[in-house]
Amino acid sequence: xxxxxxxxxxxxxxxxxxxxxxxxxxxxxxxxxxxxxxxxxxxxxxxxxxxxxxxxxxxxxxxxxxxxxxxxxxxxxxxxxxxxxxxxxxx
Amino acid sequence: xxxxxxxxxxxxxxxxxxxxxxxxxxxxxxxxxxxxxxxxxxxxxxxxxxxxxxxxxxxxxxxxxxxxxxxxxxxxxxxxxxxxxxxxxxxxxxxxxxxxxxxxxxxxxxxxxxxxxxxxxxxxxxxxxxxxxxxxxxxxxxxxxxxxxxxxxxxxxxxxxxxxxxxxxxxxxxxxxxxxxxxxxxxxxxxxxxxxxxxxxxxxxxxxxxxxxxxxxxxxxxxxxxxxxxxxxxxxxxxxxxxxxxxxxxxxxxxxxxxxxxxxxxxxxxxxxxxxxxxxxxxxxxxxxxxxxxxxxxxxxxxxxxxxxxxxxxxxxxxxxxxxxxxxxxxxxxxxxxxxxxxxxxxxxxxxxxxxxxxxxxxxxxxxxxxxxxxxxxxxxxxxxxxxxxxxxxxxxxxxxxxxxxxxxxxxxxxxxxxxxxxxxxxxxxxxxxxxxxxxxxxxxxxxxxxxxxxxxxxxxxxxxxxxxxxxxxxxxxxxxxxxxxxxxxxxxxxxxxxxxxxxxxxxxxxxxxxxxxxxxxxxxxxxxxxxxxxxxxxxxxxxxxxxxxxxxxxxxxxxxxxxxxxxxxxxxxxxxxxxxxxxxxxxxxxxxxxxxxxxxxxxxxxxxxxxxxxxxxxxxxxxxxxxxxxxxxxxxxxxxxxxxxxxxxxxxxxxxxxxxxxxxxxxxxxxxxxxxxxxxxxxxxxxxxxxxxxxxxxxxxxxxxxxxxxxxxxxxxxxxxxxxxxxxxxxxxxxxxxxxxxxxxxxxxxxxxxxxxxxxxxxxxxxxxxxxxxxxxxxxxxxxxxx
Numbered sequence: 001x002x003x004x005x006x007x008x009x010x011x012x013x014x015x016x017x018x019x020x021x022x023x024x025x026x027x028x029x030x031x032x033x034x035x036x037x038x039x040x041x042x043x044x045x046x047x048x049x050x051x052x053x054x055x056x057x058x059x060x061x062x063x064x065x066x067x068x069x070x071x072x073x074x075x076x077x078x079x080x081x082x083x084x085x086x087x088x089x090x091x
Numbered sequence: 092x093x094x095x096x097x098x099x100x101x102x103x104x105x106x107x108x109x110x111x112x113x114x115x116x117x118x119x120x121x122x123x124x125x126x127x128x129x130x131x132x133x134x135x136x137x138x139x140x141x142x143x144x145x146x147x148x149x150x151x152x153x154x155x156x157x158x159x160x161x162x163x164x165x166x167x168x169x170x171x172x173x174x175x176x177x178x179x180x181x182x183x184x185x186x187x188x189x190x191x192x193x194x195x196x197x198x199x200x201x202x203x204x205x206x207x208x209x210x211x212x213x214x215x216x217x218x219x220x221x222x223x224x225x226x227x228x229x230x231x232x233x234x235x236x237x238x239x240x241x242x243x244x245x246x247x248x249x250x251x252x253x254x255x256x257x258x259x260x261x262x263x264x265x266x267x268x269x270x271x272x273x274x275x276x277x278x279x280x281x282x283x284x285x286x287x288x289x290x291x292x293x294x295x296x297x298x299x300x301x302x303x304x305x306x307x308x309x310x311x312x313x314x315x316x317x318x319x320x321x322x323x324x325x326x327x328x329x330x331x332x333x334x335x336x337x338x339x340x341x342x343x344x345x346x347x348x349x350x351x352x353x354x355x356x357x358x359x360x361x362x363x364x365x366x367x368x369x370x371x372x373x374x375x376x377x378x379x380x381x382x383x384x385x386x387x388x389x390x391x392x393x394x395x396x397x398x399x400x401x402x403x404x405x406x407x408x409x410x411x412x413x414x415x416x417x418x419x420x421x422x423x424x425x426x427x428x429x430x431x432x433x434x435x436x437x438x439x440x441x442x443x444x445x446x447x448x449x450x451x452x453x454x455x456x457x458x459x460x461x462x463x464x465x466x467x468x469x470x471x472x473x474x475x476x477x478x479x480x481x482x483x484x485x486x487x488x489x490x491x492x493x494x495x496x497x498x499x500x501x502x503x504x505x506x507x508x509x510x511x512x513x514x515x516x517x518x519x520x521x522x523x524x525x526x527x528x529x530x531x532x533x534x535x536x537x538x539x540x541x542x543x544x545x546x547x548x549x550x551x552x553x554x555x556x557x558x559x560x561x562x563x564x565x566x567x568x569x570x571x572x573x574x575x576x577x578x579x580x581x582x583x584x585x586x587x588x589x590x591x592x593x594x595x596x597x598x599x600x601x602x603x604x605x606x607x608x609x610x611x612x613x614x615x616x617x618x619x620x621x622x623x624x625x626x627x628x629x630x631x632x633x634x635x636x637x638x639x640x641x642x643x644x645x646x647x648x649x650x651x652x653x654x655x656x657x658x659x660x661x662x663x664x665x666x667x668x669x670x671x672x673x674x675x676x677x678x679x680x681x682x683x684x685x686x687x688x689x690x691x692x693x694x695x696x697x698x699x700x701x702x703x704x705x706x707x708x709x710x711x712x713x714x715x716x717x718x719x720x721x722x723x724x725x726x727x728x729x730x731x732x733x734x735x736x737x738x739x740x741x742x743x744x745x746x747x748x749x750x751x752x753x754x755x756x757x758x759x760x761x762x763x764x765x766x767x768x769x770x771x772x773x774x775x776x777x778x779x780x781x782x783x784x785x786x787x788x789x790x791x792x793x794x795x796x797x798x799x800x801x802x803x804x805x806x807x808x809x810x811x812x813x814x815x816x817x818x819x820x821x822x823x824x825x826x827x828x829x830x831x832x833x834x835x836x837x838x839x840x841x842x843x844x845x846x847x848x849x850x851x852x853x854x855x856x857x858x859x860x861x862x863x864x865x866x867x868x869x870x871x872x873x874x875x876x877x878x879x
Contacts, residue, residue, distance in 0.1 A: 041189065045229060052384070072224075076522075076634070
C-alpha cells in the first residue's frame with residue numbers, strides 16, 4: 001500500500017481534513033473519530049476528542065507511522081488509522 | 092457469576108475501616124507511568140511472577156510491610172498498632188478499563204473482582220504521571236467509578252516541573268476526594284508517606300461528568316429499569332445501577348455484564364435507549380469519553396500551575412491554541428534519534444551492537460557454561476557404576492541440562508539489552524522506525540527486535556514478542572521467528588558448505604551462506620503475509636503507540652527483569668527440553684548391541700586402523716601386536732577406532748537407527764539416505780546435534796571439534812550401486828531443509844508457553860517441516876536433473 005506523503009491538507013466539507021493529511025508542524029482541532037469500534041474507542045480514550053488540539057510532529061523516515069503530540073504526550077499512529085480522525089486545521 | 096457482593100459500598104467520601112482489613116493492594120496506572128518503579132520500591136526482592144490462568148499475561152505480586160495504625164487512628168509504630176504484611180499486585184499497565192487488549196481485560200477483571208484466581212483488592216493505588224496528567228486522569232476517573240477505596244500516587248513531578256508545570260497534590264486531593272501522595276521514583280521519596288496514607292484510602296465520590304442531557308436521561312431511565320429488575324440486593328444501590336446503565340450504553344463487554352444481557356427486559360430497554368440516542372445524534376462512546384475529558388480538563392486546570400510561562404511550553408489543560416513546540420529533552424533527543432537519516436543510522440548501529448553482543452559476548456560465556464556442565468557431568472559420572480544409569484546421566488540428563496543452560500548467557504544478555512531499551516524509551520522509537528516495513532506483513536514495528544534476536548536464538552526472540560500489544564501481530568511474530576536462521580544451524584551450514592562448495596573459494600561459500608539467511612527471511616515474510624491475508628482485517632486496534640519520555644534506566648530494574656525472564660525460561664522450557672533429551676537418548680541407546688556384535692565390529696575397526704599404517708594383523712595376533720613397540724604407539728588410535736565403531740554400530744542398531752532406515756523411502760526423493768535420516772532424528776531435539784550424530788553414524792568420533800574426518804567419510808561414502816551418497820544436490824537439499832524446518836524442541840516449548848496451548852507448536856511443526864520437505868524435494872529434484 002503506497003502512500004504519497006501529503007503536505008497539503010485536503011479539504012473536506014466544512015474545512016475539515018483527515019488527520020493523516022495534517023502537515024508536519026501543523027496543528028488542528030479534533031472533530032471526530034470514525035472507523036471500527038475498537039480503534040475508535042482507543043483513540044478517543046487516548047484523548048483525541050472534544051476539540052483537543054493535535055499537532056503533527058514528524059513522519060517516520062520510511063513515511064509511516066506519523067508522530068503526533070496531543071494533550072502533552074507523543075502518540076504514534078499509522079497513516080491508515082490517522083485517516084479515520086477528522087480535524088479542523090488551524091489557520 | 093457476579094462477584095459484586097465482595098464490594099462494600101459505604102457512603103462515598105468516608106474513609107473505610109481499611110486499617111486492620113488491609114490485605115491486598117493493587118497498583119494500576121498507564122504504561123510508562125512509573126508503576127513498576129513503585130512496585131519495586133514497595134516490594135524490594137519479595138516479588139514473584141506467575142501467570143493469569145487462561146491468558147498469557149504476567150501476574151506480578153509481591154509483599155510489603157506497612158507501618159501499624161494505632162487504635163486512635165494515628166500513624167506510627169509506637170501507637171500500639173501492629174505493622175503488617177500486605178500483598179501487592181502490579182496490574183498490567185492500562186490506558187482504560189474498557190478497551191479490550193488482553194492486559195486491560197485482566198486489569199479490569201481483577202479490579203472488578205471477576206477473576207476466580209485473584210480476589211479483588213482492598214485498596215487501589217492509581218499511579219498518575221504528572222507530566223501526562225490528562226490522559227492519566229482518564230484511568231483515575233474510571234477507577235473512581237468502580238467504588239473501591241483508592242489512593243493516587245503522583246509520579247514524575249520532576250519531569251512536569253522541567254516542562255514548567257507544577258501539579259499541586261493537595262488541590263488534586265481536595266478535588267478528587269482521595270489521598271494524593273507525591274513520589275519521585277528514582278529517589279524513593281514519598282514511599283513512606285504513601286505507606287502511611289494507604290490506611291486512609293477512601294472510596295471516591297463519583298466524578299460529576301458533564302454528560303449531554305439526553306444521555307443522562309437515558310442513563311437514569313435504564314438505571315431505573317435495572318433497579319426494578321434486579322432489586323436492591325448486595326451491590327444494588329441506585330448509584331451502582333446508574334454506573335452499570337452507563338456501561339451498558341457504551342457497549343462495555345465485561346463478563347460481569349453478560350448476565351444482564353441475558354434478561355430480555357434489560358436487552359429491550361437497552362436497544363430502545365440506543366435508538367433514541369442515535370436519533371438525537373448522540374454517539375454513546377464519544378459522548379461518554381468527551382464528558383470524561385471535560386471533567387478532566389476542569390480538574391487539570393484547577394490543580395496545575397504553570398511555574399513560568401515561556402513561549403515554548405505546552406500546557407496540557409484544555410484545547411487552547413497551542414504555542415510553538417516544546418523543547419524538552421525528549422524532543423531534542425528525538426530530533427536525532429528519529430531523524431530521517433541519522434535515526435536510521437543510529438538504529439542500525441544499536442541493532443548491530445545488540446546482534447554482536449549476543450553472538451560474541453555470549454560465546455565465551457556459553458563455552459564456559461558448556462565446560463562447567465561437562466565438568467560436573469563427568470564428576471557425577473565418575474561416581475556412578477558403568478552401565479545404563481551412567482550413560483543416562485551423561486548423555487541424557489547432563490546433555491539435556493547442558494542444552495538448556497548453554498542458552499542462558501545469550502538469553503540473559505538479550506533480555507538485559509531489551510530491558511535497557513524499553514526502560515529508556517528507545518524501544519518505542521525503534522518500533523516507530525521499523526513499523527512501515529513490518530506492517531505490510533501483518534507484523535508490528537515492535538516485531539523487529541524479536542525477529543532480529545531470533546538470528547541468534549529464537550527462544551529469547553519469541554519471549555521478547557511480549558512487548559507487542561496486538562495479539563495477532565504478536566502471534567504472527569512468534570510464528571515466523573524460527574525462520575530466522577539461528578546460531579544452532581551454523582555448524583550444519585558450515586559443514587555442508589565447507590565440504591561441497593570449497594572448490595569455488597570462500598567468496599562463493601559466503602554467498603551461499605548469505606543466500607540461506609535470505610531464504611529464511613523470505614520464508615518468514617511469505618508466511619507472515621499469508622497469515623495476514625488469511626486472517627482478514629485486523630480489528631485489534633492497530634498500531635497505536637505512545638512514545639514515552641526518555642529516562643535513564645535503573646540498573647536494579649534492568650537486573651530484576653533479566654533475572655525474571657531468564658528464570659522463567661529455565662523453568663518452563665528447561666523441563667521440557669530435559670525430558671525430551673532423555674527420550675531422544677533412549678531412542679539412540681536402545682536396543683543394546685549384543686556383545687558379540689560389538690566385539691566383532693570393534694575388532695574389525697582396530698585391524699583396519701592398524702592396516703592403514705601398512706601393517707597387517709590377524710585377529711588372534713592383535714593382543715600381542717598391541718604389546719609390541721609399534722603397537723603401543725598406535726594404542727590410543729586403535730582403541731578410539733574400536734570405540735567409535737561400536738558407537739556407530741550401536742546407533743545403527745538402535746531405535747533411532749531403525750527409524751532412519753524406516754523413513755528412508757520417504758526421504759529418498761530429497762536425496763537422503765538412512766544415515767542422514769538418523770541425523771535428522773537427532774537434529775529434531777536440537778539442530779546442532781546433526782553434526783555430532785552424523786559423526787557417530789560414520790564412526791568418526793567427536794565431529795564437533797574437527798570435522799575433517801567426517802567430511803572425508805561423507806565424500807567417500809558410496810551406496811550399493813557405487814554412486815556417491817553425498818553430492819551437491821544432496822547438500823543443497825539438506826541445507827534448504829535446515830533453513831526451513833522446525834527442529835528445536837526448546838522453541839516448541841517456548842511457543843507453548845507464550846501461546847498457552849500445544850496447538851500452535853504442533854501447527855508450527857507440521858507446517859514448517861511440511862514446507863521444508865517440499866522445498867528440499869524441489870531443490871534436490873531440480874538440481875540433480877540439472878547437474879547430471
